[in-house]
Amino acid sequence: MGPVEVVLTDFERTLVRMFEDDGIEQRFAEEVLKNCAGRGVPEGVLKAAGGSPYSRWTRAHRWMLKHEQDRLATNRLYHAITRIAIVYEMEAAKSVKLFDGVYPVLEQLQFAGIPVVIVSNNATAAVELVLEKNDAKRLVDHVVGREFNDKMIGILKPKPNLVVTALKRAGHDAGTALLVGDSVDDMRAGRKAKIRRRVALLEHSTATKLQLRRAGAKRILRTFGELPDLPELRRVLHNADASAGR
Ligand SMILES: [Mg+2]
Numbered sequence: 001m002g003p004v005e006v007v008l009t010d011f012e013r014t015l016v017r018m019f020e021d022d023g024i025e026q027r028f029a030e031e032v033l034k035n036c037a038g039r040g041v042p043e044g045v046l047k048a049a050g051g052s053p054y055s056r057w058t059r060a061h062r063w064m065l066k067h068e069q070d071r072l073a074t075n076r077l078y079h080a081i082t083r084i085a086i087v088y089e090m091e092a093a094k095s096v097k098l099f100d101g102v103y104p105v106l107e108q109l110q111f112a113g114i115p116v117v118i119v120s121n122n123a124t125a126a127v128e129l130v131l132e133k134n135d136a137k138r139l140v141d142h143v144v145g146r147e148f149n150d151k152m153i154g155i156l157k158p159k160p161n162l163v164v165t166a167l168k169r170a171g172h173d174a175g176t177a178l179l180v181g182d183s184v185d186d187m188r189a190g191r192k193a194k195i196r197r198r199v200a201l202l203e204h205s206t207a208t209k210l211q212l213r214r215a216g217a218k219r220i221l222r223t224f225g226e227l228p229d230l231p232e233l234r235r236v237l238h239n240a241d242a243s244a245g246r
Helices: 022-038 043-048 053-067 071-093 102-111 124-133 161-170 184-192 209-215 224-229 231-245
Strands: 006-009 116-123 142-146 177-181 197-201 219-221
Touching: 006 161, 022 043, 022 053, 022 071, 043 053, 053 071, 071 116, 071 124, 102 116, 102 224, 102 231, 116 124, 116 161, 124 142, 142 161, 161 177, 161 184, 177 184, 184 197, 184 209, 209 219, 219 224, 224 231
Parallel strands: 006 116, 006 177, 116 142, 177 197, 197 219
Antiparallel strands: none
């Protein structure tokens, strides 16, 4: 493998915690439950998904695909939840702070000429608002997130589509990329997109080390701030420092 030329990173629980204020997430989860139940998804299915609005959304969509003959009704549910999600994500985005250690690493990567692409299941607009509020927009080259259109149905992570799009946007192929995320879905998406360097971050993950390893994590770190410790990055970041000092 050659040197790392591009970093693809997840957003939620990797760079930030979108719903630090539990109140927003709870209201979001309740509205998802109400809406899905109103469209015929059994409450048991929704409650079995736990408290996360996204798991409820995924479970409901999967249930509809399996049990609902009318594909349009399934798509309508998907879009209804997308509309709900963006409201709560934008509300949360106004006050979300990047995790400690994220900003300096983004600066180091930029200094070394390594583009950073955010690959997120969150709404692109919400991710961009967070970056703007944290004065970090200039440190991120592209945001590939959830858009409001038909094409998004079923292509979010763990599917590789967003990761593949991110590589294309950055103009790099999988062999030069390093993927960072906190979830099993991130690792699966990266693996399917043929990215071999896959790093999982534990601190804010809801998965265990074992689950992340099984999903394809090659390396496990605690936080994004520890990325420069990776041998494959240390070299490129160090070279950039050295040439600047000359
Ligand atoms: Mg995440």
